[in-house]
Amino acid sequence: MKKLSMDDRLAINKFDSADETPHIIVNCLECKSCTHKACLYACPAERYRLNDMGEVLFDHVGCLECGHCRLVCERLYSSSMGYSWNHPERGRGVIFRQG
Amino acid sequence: MSNERFQVIVVGAGLAGCSAAYRLAKAGYAVLLIERGKAAGAKNVSGGRIYSYALEALMPGEWHDAPLERQVAREMLMLMTDEGAVTVNSLFSQELQAASYTVLRSKLDDWMRKKAEEAGAMVITGVSVTQIIMKGGKACGVLAGDEELEADIVICADGANSLLAAGFAGKVSTETAALGVKMVVGVPEQDIQDRFNLAKGQGAACLMVGGCTKGLAGGGFLYTNKESVSLGIVVDSAALKGSQVRVVDLIEQLPLHPAIAPLVKGGQLLEYSAHLIPEGGIGMLPTLYGDGFMIVGDAAGLVVNSGATVRGMDYAILSGIFAAETAGKSIAAENFSASELKHYEVMLRQQVIKDMKTFKNVHAFMKSTPGLYTTYPEMAESIFKNIFTVDGRPARRISKVILESVRRHCSFWQLIKDSIKGGSAL
Ligand SMILES: Cc1cc2nc3c(=O)[nH]c(=O)nc-3n(C[C@H](O)[C@H](O)[C@H](O)COP(=O)(O)OP(=O)(O)OC[C@H]3O[C@@H](n4cnc5c(N)ncnc54)[C@H](O)[C@@H]3O)c2cc1C
Ligand code: SF4
Ligand code: SF4
Numbered sequence: 001m002k003k004l005s006m007d008d009r010l011a012i013n014k015f016d017s018a019d020e021t022p023h024i025i026v027n028c029l030e031c032k033s034c035t036h037k038a039c040l041y042a043c044p045a046e047r048y049r050l051n052d053m054g055e056v057l058f059d060h061v062g063c064l065e066c067g068h069c070r071l072v073c074e075r076l077y078s079s080s081m082g083y084s085w086n087h088p089e090r091g092r093g094v095i096f097r098q099g
Numbered sequence: 100m101s102n103e104r105f106q107v108i109v110v111g112a113g114l115a116g117c118s119a120a121y122r123l124a125k126a127g128y129a130v131l132l133i134e135r136g137k138a139a140g141a142k143n144v145s146g147g148r149i150y151s152y153a154l155e156a157l158m159p160g161e162w163h164d165a166p167l168e169r170q171v172a173r174e175m176l177m178l179m180t181d182e183g184a185v186t187v188n189s190l191f192s193q194e195l196q197a198a199s200y201t202v203l204r205s206k207l208d209d210w211m212r213k214k215a216e217e218a219g220a221m222v223i224t225g226v227s228v229t230q231i232i233m234k235g236g237k238a239c240g241v242l243a244g245d246e247e248l249e250a251d252i253v254i255c256a257d258g259a260n261s262l263l264a265a266g267f268a269g270k271v272s273t274e275t276a277a278l279g280v281k282m283v284v285g286v287p288e289q290d291i292q293d294r295f296n297l298a299k300g301q302g303a304a305c306l307m308v309g310g311c312t313k314g315l316a317g318g319g320f321l322y323t324n325k326e327s328v329s330l331g332i333v334v335d336s337a338a339l340k341g342s343q344v345r346v347v348d349l350i351e352q353l354p355l356h357p358a359i360a361p362l363v364k365g366g367q368l369l370e371y372s373a374h375l376i377p378e379g380g381i382g383m384l385p386t387l388y389g390d391g392f393m394i395v396g397d398a399a400g401l402v403v404n405s406g407a408t409v410r411g412m413d414y415a416i417l418s419g420i421f422a423a424e425t426a427g428k429s430i431a432a433e434n435f436s437a438s439e440l441k442h443y444e445v446m447l448r449q450q451v452i453k454d455m456k457t458f459k460n461v462h463a464f465m466k467s468t469p470g471l472y473t474t475y476p477e478m479a480e481s482i483f484k485n486i487f488t489v490d491g492r493p494a495r496r497i498s499k500v501i502l503e504s505v506r507r508h509c510s511f512w513q514l515i516k517d518s519i520k521g522g523s524a525l
Contacts, residue, residue, distance in 0.1 A: 001284055077270075
């Protein structure tokens with residue numbers, strides 16, 4: 001089996017993402033004070049990345065909706081200011097055809 | 100409130116929700132099933148192997164038409180190191196009532212949704228329930244979009260990452276969950292039969308321990324479907340968070356492992372998915388019912404991790420049946436209070452919770468025995484290597500080879516301690 005990059009892998013999935021309204025919200029400025037940044041290694045879709053300045057960037061498009069970031073991130077877990085985790089609305093988001 | 104009034108509203112069209120809605124509709128009740136995905140199964144993931152006794156209990160005989168993939172005939176257990184593996188491989192002829200089948204959930208769940216609809220349930224998809232409406236401490240409906248929908252009873256079947264059950268049942272956390280990551284790899288039907296040594300229609304189930312999780316509590320799985328292979332890992336969430344291991348590395352390396360690569364050779368990735376698995380077991384069981392509501396399936400944490408397999412699909416179905424029967428009873432009695440709905444827990448205790456008790460120490464054993472994922476697979480590999488290595492040096496008795504390998508990899512005392520712990524837990 002060929003090795004695929006994350007982008008190629010996600011491109012095989014079917015998504016109907018709402019570009020304007022992310023279902024997960026994180027405050028990248030506040031993330032600077034996070035000591036573990038577990039989202040970076042615990043997200044199976046690599047939706048959390050560091051930019052050149054060492055800031056956490058989040059992209060909700062391509063999210064597999066597993067909910068794991070909600071568990072490993074205390075701020076998402078407790079919905080603290082600037083952080084929230086919800087299901088995409090109206091059936092948007094990932095559409096698994098195999099499951 | 101809208102005019103439409105239902106006797107029961109079921110939230111979530113996974114196996115648990117579809118089962119509850121199907122049974123209620125069959126019994127003639129006005130039931131509404133609400134699913135957040137565009138279709139039932141569009142958001143759902145399993146390994147997966149389903150035990151058919153639960154389908155038989157749900158819809159005797161009729162489940163034979165369900166889109167199941169292959170009947171599991173070959174069971175494999177791989178003790179994996181980074182470079183190799185020792186595999187135990189056995190072929191069983193299963194009695195039909197004890198049979199298990201490989202499944203792909205997007206197909207199965209949609210078929211179940213159709214069955215519920217045919218039986219008379221009303222189904223809405225593409226709508227998320229955002230709240231359970233409580234009045235005077237009793238659940239009396241749901242908020243879906245801008246609409247308030249009323250019902251005598253609400254059944255919460257919203258899965259492992261339940262945002263609704265969290266309100267009364269306690270939230271799932273890193274301590275009570277594992278993460279599953281999965282690839283479905285397209286492989287031609289005949290190649291699957293050749294590679295796994297199977298007849299047409301027969302399937303293989305393979306579990307892996309060791310190298311595939313880099314020593315973290317969890318394991319790998321492989322199931323053969325008709326024309327694809329489901330390949331993935333399950334890792335304990337707290338262990339992963341503590342280790343700083345990149346979960347993507349684990350899943351990327353799995354198909355490249357020398358023991359796995361030939362099995363998926365030439366395969367095309369068809370889908371990449373991930374999902375939570377409740378793993379708290381009996382010690383973490385949440386509230387299962389209350390005034391006007393019941394919680395079923397993964398949302399209620401009804402999963403057994405028996406050390407070798409994750410089992411949640413059969414329990415999801417059974418809990419759906421039990422909740423439907425309890426709802427019927429309480430509608431007949433016109434009593435929707437917790438004291439009436441307690442019947443649901445009584446039914447669960449007789450079957451599902453009983454199993455969970457049997458395996459209650461397994462989760463703790465697996466988390467607290469790191470050797471299970473590192474030392475023991477290495478030891479098994481070295482024993483096999485030494486037994487089968489013929490290099491012209493003087494031959495040694497097999498018992499001696501085993502003893503040497505054991506000594507090299509761990510202390511006898513540790514081995515004895517772990518086997519006593521494991522013996523009583525597994
Ligand atoms: C990787 C992996 C491997 C597994 N392997 C196996 C296996 O081999 N055998 C086995 O028996 N079990 C296995 N399991 C466990 C099994 O998949 C689950 O126990 C089972 O799917 C539970 O069914 P459920 O109906 O309770 O939940 P789900 O199937 O998760 O269904 C919940 C439904 O609710 C919907 N929903 C959620 N929130 C809302 C809302 N607010 N409004 C409307 N709808 C909502 C979801 O979209 C979903 O359709 C595995 C799980 C994983 C992740
Ligand atoms: S774990 Fe949460 S707070 Fe920490 S960096 Fe990630 S998103 Fe930000
Ligand atoms: S829900 Fe899962 S896939 Fe989506 S961002 Fe969070 S961890 Fe990543």
